[in-house]
Every structure is written in structure tokens, then in C-alpha cells.
Amino acid sequence: MALILGVGTRVVSALLAIIMVGAILKVKLTAGFLGTGEKVGYELDLVLLVIAIFLTINGSKIWAVDQAIFNRKKKNSYHEQ
Numbered sequence: 789m790a791l792i793l794g795v796g797t798r799v800v801s802a803l804l805a806i807i808m809v810g811a812i813l814k815v816k817l818t819a820g821f822l823g824t825g826e827k828v829g830y831e832l833d834l835v836l837l838v839i840a841i842f843l844t845i846n847g848s849k850i851w852a853v854d855q856a857i858f859n860r861k862k863k864n865s866y867h868e869q
Contacts, residue, residue, distance in 0.1 A: 791843070794852025801843035808837035 790800045816823075816830035823829030848854055 794848040794854050797848035797852060797854060798844050801840040805837055805840035805844060808833050808840060812837070 790796055791804075812830045812833050816828070816833055819827035819829050821829050821831055821834075823831075
């Protein structure tokens with residue numbers, strides 16, 4: 789929910805990246821990239837890991853709640869000086 793709303797995007801996506809690394813290494817690595825007939829592979833987990841790393845580095849942009857809050861604070865601080 790936090791990623792959808794754009795609240796604490798960098799922190800939440802960094803935590804999600806750690807979870808995805810753990811999921812790939814502990815559970816899905818034995819099944820392989822595309823999986824077997826019995827188990828699914830780690831291809832989806834790898835995509836989610838890449839997305840989480842991108843959001844950790846880049847952060848949220850236009851429609852994030854964080855941007856609205858921090859931009860409002862920056863605008864108010866300029867008027868005070």
C-alpha cells in the first residue's frame with residue numbers, strides 16, 4: 789500500500805528488495821529461472837527485485853504523496869526567508 793500511495797517509497801522498496809533476495813535464495817533458486825512442472829521459477833521475483841532496486845535508487849516522482857508533502861514544505865520554507 790505504501791508503494792502505491794508513494795509514502796516512504798525508498799525505504800519500502802529497499803525492504804522489498806531484501807525480501808525478494810531472500811525469497812530467491814531460500815525458496816526458489818532450486819527450481820531454476822523458469823521453474824519445473826511442479827514449482828514456479830524465480831523470474832517474477834527477479835522482476836520485482838529489479839523494480840524495487842530502481843525505486844530505491846530513483847525514488848517516487850510526480851504523483852507520490854511524499855512529493856506533495858515535501859514540495860509543500862519546500863515552498864513554505866522559501867516564503868519564510
